[in-house]
Amino acid sequence: MPIMRIPYTDPLPAPRILPPSARTAPGAIAALATFLTAPPSPHLRPHASPSPSPSSSSSSPARRDARQHAGTVVLTGAGISVASGLADYRGPHGTYTLNKTYRPVYYGEFAASHRMRRRYWARSFLGWPTLAAARPNASHGAIAALGGLREGGAGGVVAGVITQNVDSFHGVAHPGLRTVELHGYLRACVCLSCRREFDRAEFQRRLAKLNPAWEAFLGEMLASGALSTENPEERRRMGLKTNPDGDVDVPGVDYQTFRYPACPVCLEKGGHEAHGRVEVDADGAVVEGSAAGVLKPAVVMFGESIPQAVKSGAEEMIDGASRLLVVGSSLATYSAWRLVKRAKEQGMPIGILNMGGVRGEEAFFEDIPADNDGRWGFRSAESSDAVLPGLVERLRELRGVPEGHSTGVKAGASI
Template sequence: MRISVPTIPLLSTRLPAPHRSIEEAVERVADFLFPGNVAILTGAGVSVDSGIRAYRGSDGRYMNPNYKPLFYHQLMDESEAGHAFRQRYWLRSYLGYPTIRDALPNPTHFALAALQHAHVAPRLITQNVDGLHHRALNLSPGTKNENILELHGSLHHVHCKHGHVVDRTTFQNWLSAANPQWRAFADETERTGNKPRTNPDGDVAIESLGTAYSTFIVPQCPTCLLEDRINSVHKPEVIFFGESIPQPVKERSFRDVEDADRLFVIGTTLATYSAFRLLKRAVELGKPALLLNVGPSRGDGIEEIERIDMASGLVIRDVVKAVLGTTASEDPVVARMLQSGTVKSIDDDAEPAEAPK
């Protein structure tokens, strides 16, 4: 089986998106959204202002040149090799998850939530697994709103190979209890601020661990133990490379696009086909599509797509105010949303110098 990491064309035959000032971009996006019944498709770019690093930079290339994602078949392999892959994954995830857990919605999340609340954009599809769109609607981590479809799942739940589900905070505590030396290591990196770079999926960019992965213990599923089974094969409820999106989620994503009158794509390169095919579907149906993103995307070759090359955080709050008019100040929920949002810069994280013995 040959599975490759998705890429996007770095050189497009299509001309760059026309330059627009912030004011021009606000006006154009507002005009696009104003008729309502919009479906929104989001990617990692909308969470950058929450302090979560995107996979790619403005040139479309992976910002971590050593990025080597774990594939689904590797994670679920029950051989010794699979056990080693799970040690690698869960150690890196253990170190990276607190960044995702502690992240707060930024102004873009709240602005899009305001569009949902006002029924301008009743359907939102996200490729992100951080849960921040839900939190912008005043929901706690792991709690889901039925009008938000997480195309690639959520980091906030974990299930074992027999289907026993646990919330990620509980699982994180299991990992801490099983690995006191790594808990101390994580506490030290937190204290010193010398934390490794965290990717949008909670994985960390930390290549210096070497053989230290072999010291990490992945705990047994306690429910399986009660059923007289020994099982340490766990998986977060996210879609891995090489794993198929569940059919109900796939069907729902197409239905959300088909039921909308237009599609607004924001903060994504559309590198994954699961997202790109939704844009293609909108175009096939003759629905207007607008892409707001920094840098190249997989959609650049589709002439029907209108593009604005700009970070969402620069314009989206003013866009929503323009679309909603007096509602933006008179509706207390919308007014609160448009005054909310934490912007956190992404530190130039460095790898910790030495793994625990």
């Protein structure tokens, strides 16, 4: 199984806009509409898998024929959720942009160190209210609409979504559209011993009960507006640093006063046969030396393996598509970059809608003809919320869909 690696950190070059008209939002909308509605590329070919499964091989005649009528797969990153009030990594106010020394938590550190887990859960405790209150934005709603746009008996313009994000927004915005959460999700915690999952909102309540002083501190920050503002400058002015994975860094705070609970199932059993005993204090907080029942967020941490089922699901979605559109991602993590490489190797047109540079993007567009109007490849540095909603309206006009028809986000939807 692939290991989640530290992101590509070299400076990314400025993008080559394709076609040149995509330098503006209206131009990007027109070019992206052409990209999404063009006939499938005649160069589509099956992936050269070393050991293809007979049931899922893209080389079968039936699979090849189905692929000629397949829709677009959308691969999203942190940039798509910025309009929801969450930070990204490489944008003007991104974590890596503003904090050159930022270093994420590694799986091995979290699993082995009680001290590291205290630090992680303290920061997550402070950051959870912001994530829990955030909602999908217009870009998520536009993808939902694209998944519902049909012409005759054909499927939607978008056939599925692969997301690097852990905010669960895609599942909320379009529950009927197949979505692979490549790096997991923050809506649950998972026990490293018994592998059971637990609701993150309920876990937040358990953390609050174990940490009354921290709960009061969180209440003060909420009352001051430090966590409600979506302006990164305001948050920094108040001494806060918020990261895309939902945690908050408060300089000068002693995280080692924070306490966290064990897996309730392993605690009830006294431990786990493979991992040892669960040790807690009188209040039920984990103590130093406890070996089993460690709860971690249900995300893929750096240094942790991406589950094989998730990896296979993402690859199968790519292998069944006719084109790939990347939205809000610099492809800095190898797990995402390799999927675009896989699509390119199969002759798929690649589209990228991202405000900054993208890792290795020149290889995805090196064979684009000079007269490309978007059908052979698309690249724009406009924001997704400036392009995707307008794209939906343009495609509705082209397909004769009534203006009032909508498959966007339902009001009040939450993670």
